[in-house]
Amino acid sequence: MTLRFDPGSIERFKTEISAIPGYPAGEALPIRDMVFESGAVFRLPELLTLAGADPAQPLLVVLDDTVMRRAGDELKPLILNLLRQGGWAPESLVLAPDATGQVHTDFAQIGRVKERLQPNLAVLSVGSGAVTDIAKHACFMFQQEHGLAPLPFVVYQTANSVSAYTSNMAPTFVDGVKRTLASRYPDVLVCDLETLRDAPYDMTAAGVGDLLAAFGSYADWWLACRLGIDPSYTEFAQTLMGPLDEIFLDRAEAIRSRSLHGMADLAKLIALGGLAMSLSHATAPLSGYEHVISHVLDLTAERAHRPLAQHGSQVALATLLTTAAYRGFLRQFDPARVVVADCYPTEAEMKARIEAAFSALDPSGQVAAECWSDYRLKLAAWHDQRATFKAALDDWPQVRSKLAALTRPPELARRILESVSAPLRFDQLTPPPSAAEVRFAFAHAPLIRRRLTLGDLPVFLGWDPETWWAQVSAETAAG
Numbered sequence: 458m459t460l461r462f463d464p465g466s467i468e469r470f471k472t473e474i475s476a477i478p479g480y481p482a483g484e485a486l487p488i489r490d491m492v493f494e495s496g497a498v499f500r501l502p503e504l505l506t507l508a509g510a511d512p513a514q515p516l517l518v519v520l521d522d523t524v525m526r527r528a529g530d531e532l533k534p535l536i537l538n539l540l541r542q543g544g545w546a547p548e549s550l551v552l553a554p555d556a557t558g559q560v561h562t563d564f565a566q567i568g569r570v571k572e573r574l575q576p577n578l579a580v581l582s583v584g585s586g587a588v589t590d591i592a593k594h595a596c597f598m599f600q601q602e603h604g605l606a607p608l609p610f611v612v613y614q615t616a617n618s619v620s621a622y623t624s625n626m627a628p629t630f631v632d633g634v635k636r637t638l639a640s641r642y643p644d645v646l647v648c649d650l651e652t653l654r655d656a657p658y659d660m661t662a663a664g665v666g667d668l669l670a671a672f673g674s675y676a677d678w679w680l681a682c683r684l685g686i687d688p689s690y691t692e693f694a695q696t697l698m699g700p701l702d703e704i705f706l707d708r709a710e711a712i713r714s715r716s717l718h719g720m721a722d723l724a725k726l727i728a729l730g731g732l733a734m735s736l737s738h739a740t741a742p743l744s745g746y747e748h749v750i751s752h753v754l755d756l757t758a759e760r761a762h763r764p765l766a767q768h769g770s771q772v773a774l775a776t777l778l779t780t781a782a783y784r785g786f787l788r789q790f791d792p793a794r795v796v797v798a799d800c801y802p803t804e805a806e807m808k809a810r811i812e813a814a815f816s817a818l819d820p821s822g823q824v825a826a827e828c829w830s831d832y833r834l835k836l837a838a839w840h841d842q843r844a845t846f847k848a849a850l851d852d853w854p855q856v857r858s859k860l861a862a863l864t865r866p867p868e869l870a871r872r873i874l875e876s877v878s879a880p881l882r883f884d885q886l887t888p889p890p891s892a893a894e895v896r897f898a899f900a901h902a903p904l905i906r907r908r909l910t911l912g913d914l915p916v917f918l919g920w921d922p923e924t925w926w927a928q929v930s931a932e933t934a935a936g
């Protein structure tokens with residue numbers, strides 16, 4: 458099957474997607490081109506020019522110190538040589554890893570890039586999610602602070618790992634908690650298929666996993682809308698992405714064998730994922746309960762000074778939990794047994810609960826304070842929308858069937874993960890979170906963010922967390 462909307466044909470793509478219901482009226486996508494080609498690396502000088510860069514002006518190349526290979530060559534020297542031969546004078550900025558051995562998107566790294574920026578400079582990022590997000594957000598902050606037009610910015614994607622490359626948002630650690638900050642689009646996205654093929658395969662499998670979030674996140678977003686907490690829901694993302702279950706079952710072998718067309722298809726899906734969120738003006742379409750669970754696991758790892766596990770694979774495993782949670786919830790929830798008046802914990806109760814939950818992770822209280830500052834907005838909206846909740850209970854058969862239609866079963870997610878040889882259990886991640894950490898993340902994810910997901914309902918309904926976890930983990934393992 459072919460993708461209904463092909464980002465590789467930019468002008469037609471822009472025209473076609475602007476007709477999808479839910480496309481933001483009057484908004485033009487500023488990306489000038491997205492290239493998914495064998496040998497695209499050799500077009501870099503031309504693509505920089507297309508982005509508005511000028512060989513006579515400085516070019517900052519942002520990368521990390523990971524050695525990458527492409528068709529037997531070392532990728533980064535190859536790129537720098539190609540640029541020099543093309544008449545450019547690239548200056549490299551190599552981002553050093555922190556104590557965990559990884560480069561994370563935080564304001565220290567963003568600041569390192571930002572202090573190298575100047576008007577009339579162009580930026581090329583060569584890397585995967587974190588390097589891209591750091592470079593992107595440094596450009597964005599520099600432009601904002603100086604009131605400048607966007608600097609020419611080209612993203613050279615080195616792995617099919619996350620949907621960061623085409624997104625105008627940047628997930629960034631703020632006081633240890635991952636937050637999504639408004640940022641900017643690239644001018645040009647370069648996907649060189651040989652580079653993507655030769656990337657570590659666990660990154661490719663993670664790219665599939667990150668998109669499987671859709672199996673629960675569309676439902677989370679709709680639920681938040683139906684309960685009056687987030688009115689922004691549209692079906693734009695679903696239309697743009699197409700039937701991800703069918704697409705992945707069809708493409709699994711091409712992806713697993715690292716064929717160039719498999720790499721191109723996955724890169725396009727990943728590009729669509731970034732655009733689905735950006736053009737919905739929210740990460741909500743592809744970031745629901747499963748992403749918040751992943752954020753808590755990242756927070757736990759960060760506090761323990763451990764490296765973060767591969768984002769998309771962690772998200773995929775969290776998706777097995779959340780899709781099982783949906784099925785279990787829809788099977789057993791009975792609106793007739795809800796005492797509405799008991800579903801509204803007070804600010805004091807929830808603040809104490811958040812402080813108790815996160816004090817062991819961070820005795821300074823900074824993490825709990827950051828979580829509470831966001832959570833309290835959701836709690837206030839939940840209280841305000843009491844009538845909407847009551848109406849949804851009265852309309853439960855319809856609500857239930859809509860949620861069932863928007864979700865996919867955990868077995869289907871597992872089958873796709875299996876078919877692309879992705880991790881199927883948390884203990885297969887590197888490094889693996891402990892079983893206790895996974896359980897903590899499942900239970901406490903709703904407490905860190907303002908976005909409402911399925912995870913909030915058992916909290917508001919006062920369900921016993923131990924019983925609920927036992928049910929969900931049994932349901933997940935049953936697959």
Ligand SMILES: [Zn+2]
Pocket residue numbers: 619620667748768769772
């Ligand atoms: Zn993600």
